[in-house]
Amino acid sequence: MxxxxxxxxxxxxxxxxxxxxxxxxxxxxxxxxxxxxxxxxxxxxxxxxxxxxxxxxxxxxxxxxxxxxxxxxxxxxxxxxxxxxxxxxPGVVALGPEAARDFYGSSSAKPGTNNGATCCGGLAGENSPKSPKSDKPHSTMSAGHDSGHGVDLESGLTAAPPYGSTPGSFGAVPFGPDPRLDPDSPGLEMFYTKDVFECTPDGRPIFCSPCGTWKPDRTHHCSEINRCVRKMDHFCPWVGGIVSETTxxxxxxxxxxxxxxxxxxxxxxxxxxxxxxxxxxxxxxxxxxxxxxxxxxxxxxxxxxxxxxxxxxTNVTTVESHQLKSRFKMMAVRIQRGSPPVEGQYDVVTYPLPKNDSQPQHVSLRPNAGPVANSTTVSNMEEPDPFKVAREARAARRAARDMLAFRTFAIVPVKTGVNIWDLGWRGNWNSVMGSNILDWTTPFRLSPCCNHESTESFYQLSAEFRQICADLKLPPCRDMEEARQW
Structure with missing residues (x-):
């Protein structure tokens, strides 16, 4: 946090x-x-x-x-x-370690080379040359990528190119293993310590490769500032920046x-x-x-x-209003310990994730070239891993962490058109504007929705989503019941 x-x-x-x-x-x-x-x-x-x-x-x-x-x-x-x-x-999400190194330390960074959308409220994506698309969460990048047309930064990558790089400029740079396959990936515990979070079909949180980090619920990558933003609404030059949950x-x-x-x-x-x-x-x-x-x-x-x-x-943003009728969500819902198993209703995932020793080590990000494994060319390009010590330290901490209780989550699909954050007009208003007339009229305090300390989820969940869980015979956790009193 x-x-x-x-x-x-x-x-x-x-x-x-x-x-x-x-x-x-x-x-x-x-x-x-x-x-x-x-x-x-x-x-x-x-x-x-x-x-x-x-x-x-x-x-x-x-x-x-x-x-x-x-x-x-x-x-x-x-x-x-x-x-x-x-x-x-501004409500931006912290960069991952590798992305932070490239963002702040790359001598070749050229912010002006970004080709992302520049209109208000645009998602990072289709015109950005930085992130060839990967449809499978566990696969490495495939060959034959062009300069970025049809790219969806929201779907995640195996690795993130340096901040501000242009197509073809990072082909010879070796990158580390896919952070999504690392059970000790920094920030992952922030999700499975919640009872509910948005996930991909394999049960992992959504990963943003340009930022090198896991995306909290209702977070979107803004190509205008090249960062992930919580509850991003739009980039507004009239106010000089991004309008998000904090503003x-x-x-x-x-x-x-x-x-x-x-x-x-x-x-x-x-x-x-x-x-x-x-x-x-x-x-x-x-x-x-x-x-x-x-x-x-x-x-x-x-x-x-x-x-x-x-x-x-209605408790939506400009981005969410466009996505609501075109994209469905997958939500990971914690199954209360001791609950009877339900066969055939949903897939499950257990955290902490098991260690995957077969994780790929290096991939090539050259356009129109697939990953090359076990070749002398790749071997000659490899450099000492600057994050080896940090990874070993995380592995040691994981040994102690595994002594804690495991958590099992059901992977629940939510059909298009369902707003799982809709709390009713009064609850929606209070979550953004506050609960009293002083908060409504004066610009002193931040919105209550900026507080993400709840153990249930990053944001309050709607009665409609709770009904979806009830229909799947998912027993709500005690924390979820107490959260209804928010």
């Missing part, structure tokens, strides 16, 4: 696309200047100079000025909280207050122009400019606020 939550400290989490990286700096600056001008034009020029001083309508000026400033302060505060959190705690609450608050402020601005400016025309003063360029900016920004803010509100009440 500590490894996952502290990874953001000092991490260079930014877009690997130079153009998008510049936009993420320029657009927030444009937004700040636009909002600053609108606030000045409405509060000082319209409400104070005209309504109060020129028209001597003090009551109307104060009556509009107070709520206008309150909404403006809340909007600015939520934006600053959002902007700072994106840079200090979605503040993003919704910002867009809601921005919509309210723009609506109030349009009303005040429209009324001010009507009064000027009524008294024969004519139009005013400053008021017209403020009205145009408010209309332009308000249109986007309103659309995003409505979309985010819908996602909160």
């Amino acid at each position: 500590l490894r996952a939550t502290m990874d953001h400290v000092g991490s260079p989490v930014h877009s690997v696309n130079p153009t998008m990286r510049v936009m993420s700096l320029v657009i927030p600056g444009f937004l700040a200047l636009s909002v600053g001008y609108v606030l000045y034009a409405v509060s000082s020029y319209v409400l104070i100079n005209q309504f109060k001083n020129e028209y001597h309508d003090t009551g109307l000026a104060i009556g509009l000025f107070v709520p206008y400033i309150v909404i403006a302060v809340l909007m600015v505060a939520s934006y600053l909280r959002l902007f700072i959190t994106i840079r200090t705690n 979605f609450k503040f993003f919704l608050q910002f867009t809601f207050y921005a919509t309210a402020l723009c609506g109030l601005t349009i009303g005040i400016c429209g009324y001010a122009l009507w009064r000027r025309k009524h008294f024969g003063y004519g139009s005013d360029g400053r008021i017209v400019a403020a009205l145009a900016l408010a209309g332009f920004l308000g249109l986007f803010a309103c659309a995003m606020a409505m979309t985010c509100t819908h996602f909160v009440f």
Whole structure:
């Protein structure tokens, strides 16, 4: 847990696309200047100079000025909280040891060479040259890979190429064994100490090869920043980074207050122009400019606020909303010790995983070339394994760990269209926004769903999924029953 939550400290989490990286700096600056001008034009020029001083309508000026400033302060505060959190705690998952070495230590890293999707909410995948697809969890990479078309980073690989590498540039680099076949793989225990977690058909958690790590539930690889992100929603240049579980609450608050402020601005400016025309003063360029900016920004803010509100009440993200009807999930559910076996209902997997001595040691990642085994060419390319000591230490720790109780999990398929995280509109709202009006309106505390300390699962499970388990005669664990009181 500590490894996952502290990874953001000092991490260079930014877009690997130079153009998008510049936009993420320029657009927030444009937004700040636009909002600053609108606030000045409405509060000082319209409400104070005209309504109060020129028209001597003090009551109307104060009556509009107070709520206008309150909404403006809340909007600015939520934006600053959002902007700072994106840079200090973006919700990324910790890199695996080998991927961390390549990410931070490779002298040839060229972040600008990433060809992943650059649109908001895009999954890492189909255009990325970094990860030839492997359909079988235990197989090595096959021959005949092209430059990356049809690739799915979510499916995992045998090994991850260096961060920022281009196709063909890592063909001569020897990589270690497939981390998914290592029972002592770092971070694996974080999953089987839970009662439920998302898995692949063989019962292992989902592995992300570019990040070299196991992916917690509801985690997706963002090609825009080349990192796995918890509850990733989309990459937004308007706020300068990734919107995820740590920032979605503040993003919704910002867009809601921005919509309210723009609506109030349009009303005040429209009324001010009507009064000027009524008294024969004519139009005013400053008021017209403020009205145009408010209309332009308000249109986007309103659309995003409505979309985010819908996602909160249904407990999905932009990525999950696209996947819900096209992908089915596999969930590993712990079978309570002493429960009678159920034949033919589901496959099972037991943790800790058995030691696999037949694990492949080295594979070639050259495009259009399969793995070459027992050849002098591969032997000459091999280098001393820098992680041998760490692996031996993990093996020693495993001997002690095996003395603990084993855990057996049922591998449960969940059909497409079933949202296993849907807690009902009230539970969904409370999991993101909090349980009281102070949390709903102020950008102080993180969302409750950011707490992953529960022994049941990474996120609360829906009643529909519990019914699926009941239909399979899976006895719920005591921790699962207690978790219903969340």
